Amino acid sequence: MKRILYFLCVVTALAQTSCQNDPLEDIEEGKWNNERNVLDIKFENQVGNASIVRVDDLTGTINLAINVDAVPDLSHIVIKEMVLSYGANSSIKEGEALNFENAQKSAELTVTSPTGKSRKYTVVASSFRESLIGTYDIDNLIVYGGTGPEYGGGAVMAMTDKPWIWSATLGPDKELDNQLIFEMTGITEDGNTYGTVTNTAGADGAYADFIYIGDPQTDVKKFYRQIPEGEGKWLRNYAT
Known part of the structure; x- marks a missing residue:
């Protein structure tokens, strides 16, 4: 009789365990994740690496150089690659372009975290010319x-x-x-x-x-x- 009671207790414990919430559920839903960063970015005809700075919770800057000898102007510079924080989304996607043909040679993109918080990046493209030519x-x-x-x-x-x-x-x-x-x-x-x-x-x-x-x-x-x-x-x- 003792053996039967022990077996029933084990079965009951396993049944109760199987009804608990998935321990990864909160992580997968992203309710904890406020990250909204650009980790890396690469444009067509970019020279060198971009300098990415998180200014504060709401703003950031990205500075890069574009080889102007290879493009007619800065009005349509395509993003080739972009790496964001886990789960974040950008208002401008890979394959889309930014327009830097203005006095400030700047454009903007916004990165939003899974929780809905956002950071607006000001992207500044300086003109690069290869001095060796x-x-x-x-x-x-x-x-x-x-x-x-x-x-x-x-x-x-x-x-x-x-x-x-x-x-x-x-x-x-x-x-x-x-x-x-x-x-x-x-x-x-x-x-x-x-x-x-x-x-x-x-x-x-x-x-x-x-x-x-x-x-x-x-x-x-x-x-x-x-x-x-x-x-x-x-x-x-x-x-x-």
Whole structure:
């Protein structure tokens, strides 16, 4: 009889437990969640990362840079990615655009928490132009270093100051009529610019071979030919 009573007590306890509320119900309903933050945001043709600041409970600011060389104007800048607080919603969604074509170059979006509280963000887009773009004349090649001061080789000097250590026909002087032409072709997902650089041979049609003709003869092109002959590629890391 004692065993039967014990079994009935266990069954009764389990039945009572099964009737209790779901312990995750309050969490899933979000009644506790007042969070209404923009954690990360990325626009088309944005350069670098956006600076996101929660000013107070009701307001915030987002500052970013847009590559204006890649867009006709700032009137339709599309949001590519946006990360919000858990359960929050934004008045502007991914794939939609903001209009920064005004005197302040600013727009607004509002983030609302699951409990209905909101924070209005002022988004300011500054114009970015890649300063590297352009055509550069090479009129000198300067080297710092050498074998070290103790040997008389530590200096800041033009490579053409020692013509006897280079080829008479393909020495560093062949570079002095060259031009470097930098063009931008895009922006990475991390907001870094990239493009092409064209190293033209100039009027003489020649490049230096960077062969040291001492004893032993040594090819030092790996040190001095950092920008290749003809066309190469460049990437500018704005995080560093």
